[in-house]
Amino acid sequence: MPALENKIPPPIVAALFGLLMWGGSHYVASIDAALSVRVIAALLVLCAGVFFSLAGVVSFRRAKTTVNPLKPETASALVSSGIYRYSRNPMYVGFALFLTALACYLASAFLLLGVLGFVLYMNRFQIAPEERALTALFGADFLAYQAKVRRWL
Numbered sequence: 001m002p003a004l005e006n007k008i009p010p011p012i013v014a015a016l017f018g019l020l021m022w023g024g025s026h027y028v029a030s031i032d033a034a035l036s037v038r039v040i041a042a043l044l045v046l047c048a049g050v051f052f053s054l055a056g057v058v059s060f061r062r063a064k065t066t067v068n069p070l071k072p073e074t075a076s077a078l079v080s081s082g083i084y085r086y087s088r089n090p091m092y093v094g095f096a097l098f099l100t101a102l103a104c105y106l107a108s109a110f111l112l113l114g115v116l117g118f119v120l121y122m123n124r125f126q127i128a129p130e131e132r133a134l135t136a137l138f139g140a141d142f143l144a145y146q147a148k149v150r151r152w153l
Contacts, residue, residue, distance in 0.1 A: 053094030
């Protein structure tokens with residue numbers, strides 16, 4: 001389904017999965033946990049998500065390359081420093097952690113399926129096309145980086 005490749009901005013994809021999770025929370029069982037525990041757990045996971053997302057943006061800015069995920073072919077540098085030594089997609093890891101924080105807040109393990117759906121969508125419709133573009137742009141350098149650093153974590 002190439003029609004969806006690099007068409008929807010990843011923050012919108014994450015927001016849509018978040019809305020699905022929130023809507024689904026009314027229909028699935030939740031874990032009996034105090035609001036304070038849910039909020040603390042959600043905030044801890046959310047902070048990790050913010051760290052990953054911001055670290056990714058900072059690394060791109062330092063390399064003076066585009067942050068626009070809809071046009072990976074416009075990248076001017078292969079970023080493999082900073083957080084990119086540990087994850088090829090730290091901003092997407094951040095979004096997945098945002099969704100995990102939502103599942104913590106809503107106290108439903110079932111809603112983690114929303115995180116899985118997000119990861120599967122991103123792998124197919126965002127990351128695969130990005131990796132094709134980066135391979136075309138940076139060739140062996142990207143392939144070596146890809147072999148060394150994991151896609152997510």
